[in-house]
Amino acid sequence: MLIKSLVAVFLAAILTENYVLSKFLGICPFLGVSKKLNTAVGMSVAVTFVMVLATAVTFPIYMYLLVPMGLDYLQTVLFILIIAGLVQLVEIVLRKYIPALYNSLGIYLPLITTNCAVLGVTMLVLQKVDSTTAYTYTYGHALVNAFGAGIGFLVAMVMFAGVRGRLENADIPKSLKGLPITLVAAALVSLSFLGFAGFVDKLIPLG
């Protein structure tokens, strides 16, 4: 049952609750970095990495520090602080031990500090935690959710990079050129993801 619910959470994070296309978080990198496929993939990998790491740290802090002390209203402030610190730490570690990855991620790593999708993943998962019911997310679920959200971000970015590739060659009316047609295309891609609504929700109740 646990495996099944983890898979369900993972799929839900990618398809029905895609953070970019369904929750409209992380729109700035979605529009800004999706011009080329390789930068889109690089950014998404970095985002996935930071999402999982951030959730791994913030979830226990919330559950075992903030909730017992009745300070759960501090989550936004603290999570921003922690994510910013984490990204800095990741940057230092990468520069030392994996310089190749550090160079290929380049500017994207520090940019993630201010990516609302990362903050969204760490905070929205807390709404799913309700220890009085059987539907609660555990630490494992939260991590899988974060990983799925990152993969969902990757899927959205790669798909949209493809769409934008087509837009480059399309004959677009002058008034729509540039950002307007990009937003229209983003809206259509987002609409297509509405089709997944309710797809895996039935599987999520946890045993």
Next chain:
Amino acid sequence: MNGILLAVGIVAGIGLLIGLILSFASIIMAVPKDEKAEAILEALPGANCGACGYSGCSGYANALAKGEAEPGLCAPGGLACTKAVSEILGVDTGAVEPKVAVVKCMGSLEHTDYKAEYSGIKSCAAALKIGGGLTACSYGCMGLGDCEAACPYDAIHVTNGVAYVDDSKCRACTLCVKACPRGIIEIVPKKDMALVRCSNHDKGGVTRKLCDIGCIGCKKCEKACEQGAVTVKDFCAYVQPELCTDCGACVEACPQNIITYFKA
């Protein structure tokens, strides 16, 4: 009151903890910065033109610091830049010749003509797609200014249908060489020498009909040169700058007046 203190304490505590972890991490995992590369980057002009063959100035600086590249590849920086870089690296300044771009065509409108009227996009690359370009000579400058648009130093201008390089402004960055769809712009050493200003490879008779200032491949220059610096290949003369002594024999011999003195 207690709640506020607790909240402030927790946020401050976590902030302090993160700060400490980060500062320790940056000390423990400090990456030794390549001071040489940074100093070289300072000395380079920062034009990021790519004439050296590396990805921008920082790429070249890193390659220099590692000893993978030769100083003196930087065209915009010129001699002063090469000297500065060599000083940082502690190596001899190789004999670096200043270079300059030249357009190997003099077919202005008095000498040749368009084969048809062209009213399309004002770009040589676009014009070339339609019937092989708008000039009668299929090797000549079309004068639509792709090189002019590419030049970051305002050194190349189209006058009367042909592009000319302003030697004082040109830094031999090769951007115009890459921009010219005919491939008639060449980087040459900036020294006194003879220069063939024609790129036409048609046979003599054909050339004569198209342009009255084109190379007909008569080989008079080749015979006149005592240094063996002039060769005629595929009906077009070429002067090897390294061998040329600026004696002027080929310039005198040329019946078409397309070999000219080049003054540095």
